[in-house]
Amino acid sequence: MAIKRVECYVATCDTPDCKPFDGEFTPHFDTEEEAVERLCAEDEWTFDGKVLLCRDCTDIRECERNGHDWWPGGTDPSTGVREEYCGRCHAASRLLATT
Incomplete structure (x- = not known):
């Protein structure tokens, strides 16, 4: 059988109860750095060195801060x-x- 076990990384949004990939394909990455880099570059997530937010939560936070x-x-x-x-x-x- 051509199935093998591998370790990978998946990202979650740091907003409690947020499910950014709910019902969709969840991307998998080889490293934490790759996850952050690709999500921020390709899917408009944000990472400030501590907090990782999906696009929707990034937009909500932007509105909270700037109206x-x-x-x-x-x-x-x-x-x-x-x-x-x-x-x-x-x-x-x-x-x-x-x-």
């Missing part, structure tokens, strides 16, 4: 309320009265 990047959404014609959402983290929205 959201609000984009216009739709307007409900019956109420005149316009919704905006964050173009960076997509986790926040706000409603604005248009009257």
Whole structure:
């Protein structure tokens, strides 16, 4: 049989309960350094020397530090309320009265 056991490294996001590869293929790497280098270069993860964050958690942290990047959404014609959402983290929205 052409199956053998090998050791590899997989990365996890340092945000509690985050599952960046949930339901997807989880990449495997030969070294810790390769994992950090490739995830940061190819998948927009960030690493500050201590904390490794996936792309989504990086975007959320950026919004927490610098504020959201609000984009216009739709307007409900019956109420005149316009919704905006964050173009960076997509986790926040706000409603604005248009009257």
